[in-house]
Amino acid sequence: MPVTRLIKRALATQTAQFLRRPSGADWDGQTQLSQQEIDHMAQRILLPSLPVSDEEMARAQFQDRGQKMARQENWPALSAAIRAADETRLATPGGEMATMLLAYGARGDVTAAAEDALYDGVVPPSHGIDALEEAAQELPGDYPTALVTALAHMDIGLAWRNLPKAITQIDITDRAARTHHHFARAAQLLAPHCGLTHDAPSLAAAQCALLAGQTPSQRQVADDYEALIRLDPNSPKHLRAMGRALLPECGGSLAQLELEARRAATLTQSIWGAGGYTWVHLDALALDPDALIRLDAEFFADGMRDILARRKNQHIANLLAAYCAAALKGAPGAPGATPDSAATNAAKVDPATGTALRALFEWVLSTHLQELHPLIWTEALHRPGLATALPSRRSLVRAGRHAALGMIATVFADKLANGRSIAFSTAGMYQLDPM
Secondary structure, eight states, rough: OOOHHHHHHHHHHHHHHHHSSSSOOOTTOOOOOHHHHHHHHHHTTEBBOOOSSSSHHHHHHHHHHHHHHHHOOOOOHHHHHHHHHHHHHHBBBTTOHHHHHHHHHHHHHHHHHHHHHHTOOOOOHHHHHHHHHHHHHSSTTTTTHHHHHHHHHHHHHHHHHTTTTTTTTHHHHHHHHHHHHHHHHHHHHTTTOOEEEEOOOHHHHHHHHHHSSSSOOOHHHHHHHHHHHHOOOOOOHHHHHHHHHHSGGOOOHHHHHHHHHHHHHHTTTHHHTHHHHHHHHHHHHHHHHGGGOOOOOOHHHHHHHHHHHOOSSSHHHHHHHHHHHHHHHHHHHHOOOHHHHHHHHTSSSSSHHHHHHHHHHHHHHHHHHOBBBBHHHHHHHHHHTTTGGOOOOOHHHHHHHHHHHHHHHHHHTTTTTOEEEEEEEEEEEEEOOOO
16 A cells, blocks of 8 residues: 655654653552563563554455556446445454545555655645546546545645644645645535435545544534444444544543443444443543543443454454553553653542553453554554554564563563563463473
């Protein structure tokens, strides 16, 4: 899939910073561990690593298919593929929507070219987006082609908004105007189409994505995402996205996040048990440590157990473990907690919440983890919510493995003491005495 320089540079910088950051921390009276001690213990963790997972391969297949049809300008075939994927709710093993992956691949060349131009301080040429506009005009009333074009406009709009301040060739006021223009055009393209009418989760997801360019009330966000979740309750992606959209930095509030997480659990109870509550909080906790303040740790743990009981695959096990680790980093005194997060939250977060999260993290590792998917850990600890844009680069795999083993070593320091090792298998985690 196309990976732009903006994403590469940002992730490379975050990776370098992460690899330099010490990860030892006090926890429940334990002695603080040095990075050297953690690295030494990590060498005695026997956990097979899978640099390219089945989930990544499935995503790449859909993205490559969408890209190929767009490059061949075979828009009728792309439209049919997106419609079929919507109708069947086709998804990857990890719950990623095939429709959105096809659309991502179809617009990837246009988006990448625009982002690369912006990074070079140049206003992107319009021929790429114009070609998508022409395709949409040639198939009037065809929602998949309108969807791809609208999503491309949103991608470019966000690229304008998120352009680093160091790129001074482009005026800041121009950035705001361009962002508004692209989101307004995306809204126009989607206006004639309704996800409920077409029974198309992709349209409902695009409508939710439009919220990033608006300043809606919390109720609008919740209502739009509820409609999407009702259309496609099996996909955890929508639940996670709603949690991110309800964070204070997006115009939401922690009270609203908690309320909607509980509503989502009720809405998806037949599919996820209590898992809807956990999915809504998953990314939110990694992005905003203050989300721990209102978290119902027992409800969150129940949800994680229900998810793992219903989705027995290593992608989900890695995903939940990695994001649980990311949430722990915001809890004062937790393994990997930063001084800033501890200072900010020490007086607000119930210490029992951190203790419960640690116990939950240990449980997932010891009973469900059998192989390591490093890129999931890189995503969780660097850029939650950016799964489809993460490249399979050696540096990111290395960072993810380093992060995972460091957290595991910190949590299971007592089991790794005196030269002992721990191993992971289908029967669970077990301890090995030194030879």
